[in-house]
Amino acid sequence: MSDTTVSPVASTIAAAKAERAGALVGYLPVGFPSLDASVDAAVALVENGVDVLELGLPYSDPVMDGPVIQAATVAALEAGVRLRDAFTAVERIRSRVDAPVLVMTYWNPVLQYGVDRFADDLVSAGGAGLITPDLTVDSGADWLATSDRTGLDRVFLAAPTSTDERLRLAVDSSRGFVYTVSTMGITGARADLGTAARALVARLREQGADSLAVGIGVSTADQIAEILSYADGAIVGSALVKALSDGGVPAVARLAAELAEGTRR
Amino acid sequence: MTDTRTSLRAETGPFFGEFGGRFMPESLIAALDELDEAYQLAKLDPEFHRELAELGRSYTGRPSILTEVPRFAKHAGGARIILKREDLNHTGSHKINNVLGQALLAKRIGKHRLIAETGAGQHGVATATAAALFGMECVVYMGEVDTERQALNVARMRLLGAEVIPVKSGTRTLKDALNEAFRDWVANVESTHYLLGTVAGPHPFPAMVRDFVKVIGEEARQQMLDLTGALPDAVTACVGGGSNAIGIFHAFLDDTSVGLYGYEAAGDGVDTLRHAATITKGRPGVLHGSRSYMLQDEDGQTLDSHSISAGLDYPGVGPEHAWLSSIGRANYLPVTDTAAMEAFRLLCTTEGIIPAIESAHALAGTIELGRELGPDATILVSLSGRGDKDVETAGRYFDVLDENGNARV
Numbered sequence: 302m303s304d305t306t307v308s309p310v311a312s313t314i315a316a317a318k319a320e321r322a323g324a325l326v327g328y329l330p331v332g333f334p335s336l337d338a339s340v341d342a343a344v345a346l347v348e349n350g351v352d353v354l355e356l357g358l359p360y361s362d363p364v365m366d367g368p369v370i371q372a373a374t375v376a377a378l379e380a381g382v383r384l385r386d387a388f389t390a391v392e393r394i395r396s397r398v399d400a401p402v403l404v405m406t407y408w409n410p411v412l413q414y415g416v417d418r419f420a421d422d423l424v425s426a427g428g429a430g431l432i433t434p435d436l437t438v439d440s441g442a443d444w445l446a447t448s449d450r451t452g453l454d455r456v457f458l459a460a461p462t463s464t465d466e467r468l469r470l471a472v473d474s475s476r477g478f479v480y481t482v483s484t485m486g487i488t489g490a491r492a493d494l495g496t497a498a499r500a501l502v503a504r505l506r507e508q509g510a511d512s513l514a515v516g517i518g519v520s521t522a523d524q525i526a527e528i529l530s531y532a533d534g535a536i537v538g539s540a541l542v543k544a545l546s547d548g549g550v551p552a553v554a555r556l557a558a559e560l561a562e563g564t565r566r
Numbered sequence: 567m568t569d570t571r572t573s574l575r576a577e578t579g580p581f582f583g584e585f586g587g588r589f590m591p592e593s594l595i596a597a598l599d600e601l602d603e604a605y606q607l608a609k610l611d612p613e614f615h616r617e618l619a620e621l622g623r624s625y626t627g628r629p630s631i632l633t634e635v636p637r638f639a640k641h642a643g644g645a646r647i648i649l650k651r652e653d654l655n656h657t658g659s660h661k662i663n664n665v666l667g668q669a670l671l672a673k674r675i676g677k678h679r680l681i682a683e684t685g686a687g688q689h690g691v692a693t694a695t696a697a698a699l700f701g702m703e704c705v706v707y708m709g710e711v712d713t714e715r716q717a718l719n720v721a722r723m724r725l726l727g728a729e730v731i732p733v734k735s736g737t738r739t740l741k742d743a744l745n746e747a748f749r750d751w752v753a754n755v756e757s758t759h760y761l762l763g764t765v766a767g768p769h770p771f772p773a774m775v776r777d778f779v780k781v782i783g784e785e786a787r788q789q790m791l792d793l794t795g796a797l798p799d800a801v802t803a804c805v806g807g808g809s810n811a812i813g814i815f816h817a818f819l820d821d822t823s824v825g826l827y828g829y830e831a832a833g834d835g836v837d838t839l840r841h842a843a844t845i846t847k848g849r850p851g852v853l854h855g856s857r858s859y860m861l862q863d864e865d866g867q868t869l870d871s872h873s874i875s876a877g878l879d880y881p882g883v884g885p886e887h888a889w890l891s892s893i894g895r896a897n898y899l900p901v902t903d904t905a906a907m908e909a910f911r912l913l914c915t916t917e918g919i920i921p922a923i924e925s926a927h928a929l930a931g932t933i934e935l936g937r938e939l940g941p942d943a944t945i946l947v948s949l950s951g952r953g954d955k956d957v958e959t960a961g962r963y964f965d966v967l968d969e970n971g972n973a974r975v
Contacts (some may be wrong), residue, residue: 348621358927362853365591365750371735384865408589409852435589435855462596462755471592487790488751538862 304496308355309401309429310454310477311512314534317352321564323529324466326514327351327557328405328538329545330359332382332392333373340393342545345554347398349351350561353398353514357534359389365434367489369539383426384410388426395427400421403456403477405432420451430454430477437467438474445474456480459505461497470506478534479505479513489539492520494528502532525563535563572893574819579933580769583892585885586766589852592636594748602701602770604675606776609777614670621666622781625699626655629785632793633949637916638929639913645943648793648921650786650814652950659951660782661692665761667778669696673757679703679758685712685740685806685877686821686924687719688951689763690872694728696761705726707746709739712876717809719955737870740880744854748786764807768855772885779813786946787817794944800825800935804927805947806842808887810950814897825897828887829931831873832900842871845891845898851883874903874959875923877951888903905930907963910953922951923959 317324317435327346333339343354359374359382366374367476391402403422403521411419411431423431430453436444438457448455452479461467462485471479483498484491515528525535536561545553580586588598608614622628630651641645647674652660672680676965679698682704684690690706706723710732713720723730736742744767751760765775784800790798798913801810801818805828818824831843843846848859851866861869861881871881890896906923909930913921921929932947939945961967967972 336578359865361736362745364745364854365752366592367749368735375736378867409868410851410861410866413864434591435852437588437590437592437595440587440589443871458592459591460591463592464596467592467595485593485755487749 307452308454308476310403313352314400314512314514317535317564321566322526323404323532323564324352324514324534325350325525325564326353326355326447326534326536326560327541328355328357328358328536330374330377331387333542334376335380336382336390337383338550340390341550342553343390343394344397345487345550346398346541347513347555348565349554352400353534353555354400355538356402358384358404358410360407360410364512365487367539368486369485369543371544371546384414384465388422391423391426391428394504400428400492402427402431403432403454405434408433416447416507420447420453422459423453424451428453428454430523433458433481436456438470439493448476458482459501461501463482465504465508469508469546472505472510477512479510480536481505481513481515481532483515483517483519486517488517489519494518494524498528499531500516508539522560522563525560526566529564567924575816576723577702577773577886579773582688582772582886582889583676585850585858586856589857590768590855590856591752593752594755597751598645598768600675602882603669604671604772605774606692608671609673616666621856624646626662626666628781629789630654632786632789635838635913635917637674638913639936640911641916642933643939643944645936645939646748646942647932647945647947648790648798648812648937649947649949650719650782652782652810652948653921653925653952655841657688657692657695659688659692660779661689661763663694663781663869664775665689665692665696666762667762668759669700669702672702672761673700675759677750677757678752681684681705681707681750681758682763683707683740683743684759684956685743685879687716687723688877688955689720690717690728690730691726694723694726696813698726706730708953709733709737709743710859711738712740716876716955718958727940730781740876741868741882743968748948762940763810765812765856765886765928766807766856766882772856775887776816779809780816782810782948783815785815786814794946797821797824798946799939799943800827801946802928802932802935803829804829804878804924804950805883805887806831806880806924807882810882810910810948812884814891814946814948819895826890826895826933826936828896828898829901829927829948830898831878831927832902833872833874833877835902835953836900840872841900842879844881845887846900850888854901856885858885859883874906874940875927877922877924878927899931899954901927901930907960909933909958911964919949920953921949922953923956927952938967
């Protein structure tokens with residue numbers, strides 16, 4: 302499991318937990334609505350209380366994403382965003398704020414760029430690691446080796462349907478945190494997160510997880526406060542993307558500040 | 567490695583050489599494992615095979631017949647050309663073979679809701695048919711673009727009681743219908759079986775679907791021996807995702823004297839941007855859960871494919887085909903829209919058989935191959951589907967229908 306002395310993400314989450322209820326992880330896609338605006342929006346998240354950034358690389362076939370994130374990533378691709386823009390964005394964000402930046406990416410873009418080359422360029426840009434929604438530990442031998450070589454964090458997902466054996470694998474192999482999928486489904490705000498997340502966190506704790514964040518469907522400060530009563534971090538994506546889409550950087554900054562209140566209860 | 571590796575027919579996945587595997591969200595891994603386990607048990611259960619064979623006999627109409635086409639063959643260098651008539655199956659194509667196998671399996675694992683993706687609508691119609699037969703719920707995802715160009719099949723699915731959902735995301739075609747079906751499956755995996763329609767996707771789909779369609783080649787191999795006293799010199803099929811091709815190829819994989827030829831859709835030509843020739847022009851990558859050849863840009867973004875045939879209009883291909891290509895066991899060649907439509911018309915007018923435009927790609931490739939191999943050759947062709955669904959497209963192409971789909975007067 303995550304060694305907080307080497308993982309910037311795990312140590313940030315641990316520090317947030319020491320000061321407050323836990324950490325807020327915020328997702329935005331690279332290049333939406335433009336490269337500059339996506340960098341400004343990410344910086345605004347951190348300035349308004351987001352502890353860890355999750356920067357999504359737009360991809361043509363995002364099977365885990367709901368309509369809000371799909372619409373944003375399609376728009377980014379149509380506006381001409383390229384894979385290398387992710388490194389530019391990470392570098393520019395890191396030059397302005399201190400929060401660790403994870404890149405969330407489907408696997409094929411990494412594979413085409415070259416796993417080693419991708420990792421090296423991410424390290425050079427100051428990135429913290431990868432979240433891989435369609436790469437599980439048992440299919441990710443090349444990424445395990447490369448992340449060990451470079452020291453990058455690797456965030457794998459755990460789902461309510463995962464067996465104990467697979468949860469163990471995700472816990473043992475993740476570095477930074479374990480991405481705890483709150484509910485069966487794709488990204489997008491949900492009024493009711495149900496009890497699945499709490500039960501899954503308990504199962505992950507039994508497998509030794511000491512850094513885990515709950516995501517999928519999280520959109521309000523109340524939900525964040527509730528999640529942080531049993532988890533170490535809460536992840537918000539679609540709600541932030543919608544705010545950015547509707548009201549630009551000022552709106553996403555306001556929402557981040559509002560959501561961050563959930564970490565102080 | 568065990569000695570079973572000496573047979574090319576023994577591959578059961580997850581990998582076919584360096585191709586295949588399982589690149590999927592963790593949320594779906596349990597369902598894929600459950601499916602794999604159920605399938606491994608079913609494979610060993612004579613009752614499952616008996617039930618499936620009975621459905622094949624009394625519902626699909628198996629075995630499908632062979633038809634020799636001498637008048638067509640005159641245009642193909644005089645080679646002896648024999649069609650395997652999957653077009654005569656119930657629902658009009660080879661798709662029903664896979665659908666009945668998976669529906670039977672879904673019943674065994676207690677799923678009462680079937681979801682499917684469809685391009686031209688043939689797989690959607692077959693799935694809607696099986697859902698009706700087994701008393702299951704059915705939802706079919708179909709790209710919005712395809713619902714417009716295949717309105718008749720949308721109506722067929724709805725008549726069969728299925729819900730058809732037009733997919734408005736991405737390029738609004740087959741690949742996006744797969745994405746949407748995966749998204750539905752992630753959310754409804756407890757009640758739902760995703761009845762994937764081709765030999766692509768994450769393990770166990772490529773091997774399992776292959777097993778459900780390989781009856782085509784098993785029948786045809788014996789039928790060829792009975793009819794001609796020998797194995798054919800070549801076996802040909804069209805390749806989109808590749809299910810009819812692997813279905814007819816598989817029985818012949820170890821017969822080294824038999825050449826295997828898969829014909830990909832070249833659309834406007836492989837030197838244009840408008841084609842679906844995945845093996846010819848693509849490179850290895852991960853799409854829809856497995857590693858295979860795919861059409862993609864430098865960044866790994868999937869490219870749009872184009873073909874006059876909606877059933878071949880897919881930027882990926884099954885991993886077993888990628889492997890057969892990489893080891894040189896099967897050849898994959900491009901066929902343009904124009905060549906396919908010429909072959910379509912030729913089969914109509916020389917033999918009185920209207921083929922699916924997908925299958926017409928195999929016929930066009932066979933004409934070229936026959937001219938190369940000469941009059942002593944025997945070629946077995948997978949006639950994977952019938953052309954009823956394509957009458958409007960072909961009618962407009964050959965100008966026997968006007969732009970509104972009405973007969974020219």
